[in-house]
Structures are given as structure tokens and as C-alpha cells.
Amino acid sequence: MNRKEFRDLASPAAAREAIDSLSLEGGVERVPLEAARGRVLVARLDAELDVPGFDRASLDGYALRARDTFGADEADPARLELVGEVHAGATPDVALESGTAAEISTGAVMPDGADAMVPVERTDTDADGDDVLIRTSVAPGDNVMFAGADVAAGERALGPGTTITPRDIGLLSALGIDEVPVRAKPRVGIVSTGDELVRPGEDLHSERGEIYDVNSYTVAAGVEDAGGEAVLYPHAGDDQDEMERILREAADECDLVLSSGSTSASAVDVIYRVIEERGELLLHGVSIKPGKPMLIGRLNDSAYVGLPGYPVSAMMVFRTFVAPAIREAAGVPEPASATVSGRLAQQERHEQGRHRLMPVGLVKDGDGEMLVYPVDKGSGATTSLADADGVVEVGPETDYLEEGEPVTVTLFSPDVRPPTLFGVGEDDPTFSRVLDRLENPRYLSVGTRPGLRRLRDGVPDVAVAAGPLERDFEGATELDGWEREWGLVVRAGNPDEIDGLEDLVDRDLRFVNRTTDSGLRSSLGAAVAEFAAERGTDRHEIVDAVDGFDLGLRAHESPARKVIAGDADAGLGLRETADRLDLGFVSLGEQPVRVLANADRTAKEGVRELEAALSDASTAERAPDRSA
């Protein structure tokens, strides 16, 4: 097998064809009725009995022969001899002759000889209870539910391929069926490789480059969403023998084996070798982005798909190529009406020549029109999809999409609901608590500057800005604002006796900053300029004298965590962060936090809900308890 062929990329259509040529079906299994909900019936079920199984009284009253009531009415009742009674759940011990009647309860078996019944309200018994007076006339069959009237023996009950609903379970129950033949869920083995991957819950050694294994549980959840049964195999590391053993075991036990994880050459070598020895490689490399490094083949009798290592790529390939094949094998219909139309919120360029699957988020503008924006944190990001609602497919001939261009978004699932509010900007603990009060908000902590830029571009509903604002923001409406205390987060008890900026400048202390995107960094910049002016020196000299001033971390807690880890003596941060993490704090001031809304969207429901939540948020929430 020539690894270089990897560069001859197959078309997405060829990849679909290759997967379709594999059999993923798991056969048939019998499940008890209580586990049948959502399963797919494998064969037609016909009624094997009549429902009800007997002629059944529909009301409380008297069973009789209809002929005996002909002509009877209120004024001129028919008098019938009472010859017995029949209760629900009991075998009638009476048979009716002409001129007789039997008392009967709702649901009871009609006695032999009776062909109709009269409800008790239209009757009287005579004084001694021997006779009953019937004050109405009835036709044969009146107030009787005949055997088989609901379902009759031999009737088609449920067709093959039916996805069993609670209502179908009602029908099956009525027929006494307590076990049904359904399609077995395709068993999908998930094999993850790579020395650097650690399963969630285990200890992570970042210093040696370990990261958590994202693909295993994510793909497993996707398999189950598609109607398959996921089998997670133990993590194989990069040990070639172990990997080979696990791949073979998975191929023996499953209908489909998915591998994902390491992109290391040695792991790929093992996969190639095992496929070469025990199977067949149908396709390697697909002209799609993300997702190029995809393998499709056979391992023994099992189908095999190698997913790309990067989580976003792995999930996009999974849902585009693998999930439909699992649904097909499971008999689960493709989800209905899972697309949304909208307009692209911003122009988007991309590399020509490859079919592109672009994860996107959705937000409604002020007029209720749906805007679609690409969600991408860049290569290697593992978590972008949690902030996306669906996918736009872009053909290989397109290299440019205009702002405002109409696009169709395939939602990740039919129950995806676009967020009610889309916010961007500074990460702020108070605002985060306010978000907790909203139904379904989305917030991207991109920092103050990028947040304001995006607000100006008209994509989000609101932006949260912190620190000194450089300019007025036309088109933005301030919804609310508060102050927050910022400064240096230091070790608990401040053992280094840090008092302020001068210590960072004059002493040999390791500092951790935030990125220039953040409002905290802007406030620090202003404080440094002031300090330089006080000392009568240049701000660059001050900055150069602080060890770590250039090391900017993206999120508001990261510097504090460097202090906890012992990698720094002080970090830029909030008093609230220091309090929460039980660290010391040296205040450098207060800075304003402003919540700014796109002026066109102040009437949007999500924005009004945010406004209400902001005004509801108690003073306690705005200024959290500092005694901690």
C-alpha cells in the first residue's frame, strides 16, 4: 500500500459510496415491550387475537334480546324476568331465553342468548326485584362492543420498519405482545490511540503535553444519537502491539469500528498494516474540509472508518458520512426538517478545491431574520462545535461567500434551538451569573476589544466591555453597567508582601498578564502609563522591567491559576477571582463594566429578557460577598 496515494483525495460522493458498500447492520433481536420504545420493528406484526376477545358490555345495565324491547318506551316498558347477573372479570353463569334479562357491569362478558344491552338509567326494577322494566327499545348490538371491534385477528397491526411509539406500545399491549422483533442496534467499536491522550476523569500531565481524549465520548454519544450502540475500547496509547490487538478485538465484536485519536505516523502504520492483513482499504483521504485524513475499509467482517484526530474534524466527518450509515443500519429515519435558512452575517473566504463543512451559529436580527455566522476557533480547537448550531456546506468551486448571501444550515439535530441571546466580550463573573437566569443564552468570552468589533459588525446582540473605552460606540445602546475591582492576584496571605505595580517593576517577581484583547489589560496599561508619568520615565521601560508583562493569557482566571501552580508570583485579575480561589489580592482600582446592545435589537425578546435579568440581579449578586 502506498502511503503517498493519500494525496489523491476522493470526492465526498465517493466516500459516501464507499461507506454504503459496507454492511453495518446488526441483525435482529427480540426486546421486551417495556424496552421497545424508539426501536425499529423488523417484520410486520399482525393481530393474533380479537380485541376485545369477547362481546363486551359498554355500560352498566341489563343484557337482553333486542327483540324483547321492540316497541318499549317510557310509558309502556317491556317487563323481562331477571335471571342472573354478570360482573366484569367473571364468566357468565347464565344464558338468556326470550323474555329474560341479566344485570351486567361495564366491561363484562355478554351472556349467551343476549344480543344487546340497555343502560341502567333507562330501566326500573319492580318491587320484589324479580323483574326489570325496560323503558326504551334497542337494536341488536346496541351498547355492545363486539369481539374484534377494536382490532380483529389477522388484521395488519404494525408494518415492518415502524419506529415504535408509546401509541404503538398501546396497540401491542392490547394484542398481548410482550416481546417484539426489532433491528439490533449496530454495534460500533470506538478505538482511540495516541500516547498524549488521557481519558476524562484521569490525571492530566500538561507538562508532558497530555490532553484529554475528546473524541471517544463525543463520537460514542453521536453513535447513540444515530441509533447505534457504542462500545468504548480501552485507550491504546501508541503501543503498536496493543493497538493491533484492540483493533482486531473490536473488529471481531462489532459491526463497525471507528478509530480516532493519534495522527502519529506509527499509529497510522499499525492501522494500515492491520487493514492490509485482515481487510481491505477502500478509500483514504477525502477532499473535504475539515476531514481530509479519513480512511474507509473493512476489517474481517466489520466495517472500518478512521476518523481524523482533531475533534472538530472527527465530528464533522462522523456526522456527514458515518451517522447516516448508522441510522440506515439501525432503521432510524433521517431526522425531518432539520434545516434553517438564513443570511451570512459576514463575508467568508475559503480555500478552493475542497468541499467545505462550515460549522455555524445562528442569531436572529432585530427584524427576526436569521443571521448565520461561522464558528471557528482555528486549527486544533476541540470545542468549537459546542458553540455551533449546525453546518453550512460549501462546494469546492466556491472561494468566497458575500455578507448577506442566503445559506441553508443543516442543524446538528432537529431539536437544536438557536440561542435566545447571543453575547460576546469580556469574561465577567457578575455577567456570567446574570446569564444563568436566562433560558438559552450563548456567550463567547472573546475579550472586550474583539467583542466591540463584532458588535459593530452587527453579529451579536450584545457585547460586554470592561475598562476604559477608547471611543463611543455608535449604534450601541448601554443596557446596564457596574464597577469591578481589579489588581494583582497573589499567593494566599501575600507572603511576598506585594503592594502594587512598583514591586513588579523593582523586584524580581514573575508576573502573568492578560491578552491585549481584555479590558483588564487596558486598565493595567492605563495604570502603567500613570506610574511611568509619576516616575518621570517612559512606559516602555516600565513594561520591560516587569518579568512576564508580555505573557498574556486569554481568560480571566488563567493568571490566578498560574499563581496557584507556582509558575508566577502575581497575575492580573479580579478581586472576585482571588476570593473564589482563596488567593491574596492587591487592589489596583475599579473599572467599569458595560453591557452594550446592538441598537437594532433592543426590542428582541432575548435582549429584553437580559435587561430584566440585569435589573432583577440583586445587589448581592452584583457585588459578591467579600468576606470569604
Add this chain to the structure above:
Amino acid sequence: MNRKEFRDLASPAAAREAIDSLSLEGGVERVPLEAARGRVLVARLDAELDVPGFDRASLDGYALRARDTFGADEADPARLELVGEVHAGATPDVALESGTAAEISTGAVMPDGADAMVPVERTDTDADGDDVLIRTSVAPGDNVMFAGADVAAGERALGPGTTITPRDIGLLSALGIDEVPVRAKPRVGIVSTGDELVRPGEDLHSERGEIYDVNSYTVAAGVEDAGGEAVLYPHAGDDQDEMERILREAADECDLVLSSGSTSASAVDVIYRVIEERGELLLHGVSIKPGKPMLIGRLNDSAYVGLPGYPVSAMMVFRTFVAPAIREAAGVPEPASATVSGRLAQQERHEQGRHRLMPVGLVKDGDGEMLVYPVDKGSGATTSLADADGVVEVGPETDYLEEGEPVTVTLFSPDVRPPTLFGVGEDDPTFSRVLDRLENPRYLSVGTRPGLRRLRDGVPDVAVAAGPLERDFEGATELDGWEREWGLVVRAGNPDEIDGLEDLVDRDLRFVNRTTDSGLRSSLGAAVAEFAAERGTDRHEIVDAVDGFDLGLRAHESPARKVIAGDADAGLGLRETADRLDLGFVSLGEQPVRVLANADRTAKEGVRELEAALSDASTAERAPDRSA
């Protein structure tokens, strides 16, 4: 407690209020990540670590100081001393000084001193491998994914109330979270009562009026659909002590107790007494149809709802009042966009004064417009809902709905898909096999006559008619037709030596007929008329001489089953039925079966698929193997 108050029916709004006043919530539980899909997060989850946890090389190449590459290009490369290598999953054992570089793999930790990397494609090593030539210049941070660039410690990850998707599982995996706090599913105890009820799978004694318990498994499936956990308690019969014990046990163990089943006075008495002693009755009787006999109250700390006994009523009340409360407690959002608009296919009267929940089916007409028709097999039918797609609510002030009136249908669930083909008419084994080839057909075996009547009314797409047709059907297009052999189904081997109609007339044999709705009955009627003419007598005399001629059963297999049960010596039926059930058969002739389509719908996709399936159906299928 006054049972007579039952007549003061509460409004549906009051019933909703009463249920809302109860607490169904199950509290909080922690579930492992692999079981978190679809569960509802109970608290906000913030990132507790940076992802990635270290500065990470994005490509294979060389880690270095960006400053050392300034000015380098293809023609004038920078020469750096190679001081080591760093692999993915390993702690760097090298630190870079100015003028040095280290070989680095994708995903590896950037060594101390390095602030950028150059991909291997833009480099050369010198002959002895001591130095590397860098043929491009890079800026600090180039080709490096910084710690926290994907998710940063302290960042808001998922908000409270999030329903966890596979994508969220990706985010949680990346954060190393292997257990999440979710809302416990509300535990819903299901108590069924009534001596006449038998659990599916057990033996049914129809002769003493037993029927299968439809509500228990159906309601359980509905509970699970709504996000609850169903607990089925053993069937209580009508034994009062046992019922009381089970009700109390369920109240102790569950958040909500649902009782259903017996409407017998003694069962209701026990429920009233237990509620009186250990709880509170909030409401009894709701002005709704179906569903009047509904109870709402408390049992100890558990909520209690008494569902009506009839399955259709029970399910309608369950989905209208109980399912929303379970979803609310489970944190599961109301299903989105689960309504469909259409026009009523036929006029519909109903009793004024009660809010009505009308189960309906959906069918598209020839123009693609949605028609809505009521589905109701009459009081006591247990299985109507399996043939329905959703519900139309009709207010208490309305007593009449016009044909063509626009209505809104609430689908039973968002994934309900109206059938592709809606057929009615004769139950025919050949046609049933043809239906098996279609994706999602619906067929109601109402018999030939009612089938043709409904076709004329313009509701179904097709009708199947058997036997001599009385008239031409304008507006109907014949899609296909075949002959089937009919006659008398008798005991295996025909021990009574029945030869034909004359034996039924002249001998003391018990016969079972079909209803006059069926095409088989029409053919029998024609044969009787002919036989009477041969004998030179009146057909009424012939009919009167056959014991059981008036006993018409609805479905095509029911007479044969009476023969098997020993209740009859001969039954009207098909050769195919006799063969399949290993019975004897006396042929009385062949009759035509015709598949007639509504002429306006011959272009409808489902009808065209049926046409194709009819023409595909092999001769073998049309005329099944008779050697059996």
C-alpha cells in the same frame, strides 16, 4: 369527601394549575459522562483548566525564538544550532537560548525559551545535522496554540439547564470532566388496578372477560418520552388491601404516582380512602373529552394523578396534563414546532360544553394540501391512537366543525411523519404484503363498503375493494387488481365432510360469517342468491336455515379462529387464511380484488410508490404457495 362532587367538573385550566401546584422534581444526581447525553445540567459548569494545558506545536518542525528568524528567507536562511528534540506526550528536556532550535512534533509541548515554530517544509538541516536552516521568518506565537486558546480556565463552559448534546460532551471531555450534575429524572410510579386486566405476555381468559392491560406499558413509554423514569408496580387486581399497600409503596418511592385501570367502584373507593388518609385531593373530574374521570392530588410527599381507565382517554389526559409537568420537572424543553396546519376532511359534530381533544390522522391531498380527519373507533377502543398523528383541540363552545375548516394539529411528537399513503378497505393478505414494501403507509381495514364510501368522500388516497362491485366509482382510478379464492374454512382434513353451501343449509353445522361491510360477505350473498334460485326457493329461507349466518365478524381471520377454537364448524374466509392456519378449505369461487385510487391523487408520490410496488410484486406474492 363527597363522591357526588365529581359532577362539578373543573376546567382544563384549573387542572393544569392543580398539577403545577405539585412538585414532581426528582432532585439532582451525578451521572458519568458516557451517560450524560440528553440529560439536563443542573448548575453552570465553568472551565477548571486551560485547554490545551500547555503551549502546543501545531505542526511538525522546529521550535525557536521568532527574533532569530527576522529577515530570513529562501535565499538567506537563518542558521540555528539544533539542541534537542521534543515529541508529543513527552516533557521537553531542553530549553532554548538565542540562536538555538529544537525539533518538535505536532502536539508537543513548546520548550522553555521558544516562542514560535517553523514547519519542517520551510527548513533544511545541514550535512552533519548539527544546525538547521530556517528559510522563512516568523512572528512570536506563529504555529503555536497557546495554553487556554481553546478554552481558558474560569471561562463559562455550559449554563444551567443545558440539555447535553454530543457536542457538549466534546467540551466536557476536553475539560476532563467525567461526571456531571444533572436533574434526576422524576420517578413516576404506575399502579394499575382491575381484576379484568392481564399484563401482556400472560394468558388471557376472554371467556371471563379478561383484557390485556394497555395503560401500564403505554403510560410508562409516555413517561420515558417526557424525560421521566417509569416504575411499574405489580398489578393490583381489585383486592383493596393489596391496592392500598401498592399505592402507599409507590407514594414512598416516587415523585409522582399515576394510577390507571379499573373504573370499578371498589377500586375508586380505595384510591379515595388512601388519598383522604395520607394526602389531599385537589381536583376530581375535568371538563374534557375524552378524560373526564381524572383525579389530581397528593399522596404523602408524592404527587398523584388518577388517569381514566379507557386507554385512549388515559393517553390523552396523560399527554395533555401530565407529560408537560414531567418535562418541566425533568428540565426537558417542550418539543419545538410540533404543530401542523390543515383542513378538516369531513364535518365533525360534538357535544357542547366540554373541551375536546380529538385524535386525528393526516393525509396530503393531490395538491399537497394537508387534510385532517378524526380517528375514532368509538368508546372503549384501545388502539385508535396508533392510527393517529396528533390532536386537534376544540373549545367547549364549539359544537360543529365544517368540512374544509382550517385546524391546527398538535403532533404526538415532533418526529411524527404523516403516512406517505393512506388506504382503507378490505383486509387482503396480498395487499398487506404489498404494503410491506412501502416506507410509511397507513391502512385501515374497514371493509370494502366503508372503504369505498370513504374514498368517495375524498379522504383516503386509495381503497381496496373485493367482491362484486355494485356500481362504478366515478373519480376513482383502478391501479391494479387480482383474483382471490374464497369459500368455507373448516377443520383440518375437513372431518365433517363439508362440500359446500348445501351442507350449511341442510345439516346441523355451526357457521361464522363476516360483517356486511366485507367483500367476502357480498360474494357469499351472491352465492346464496344463486343457490336459492337453483333450489327454486327464497334467499331468506336459505339464510334462516344457516346457523350463524347473522353472526358477522369484522376481520378476515376471525371466522377461521372460531373454527380453531371449536366454536364453529365452518367460517367464511380465504384459501390463503386456511392454508396459513393449517385448516381445511372448501372453495366457493374466486372474487376480484381491486385497488382504486382517488383520481386527484394518482400523481401523489405515495400513490406512485404503491403503483410501483404493485407491479413489482411477483406472481409468487400474488398467489402464495398453496402446497403448505
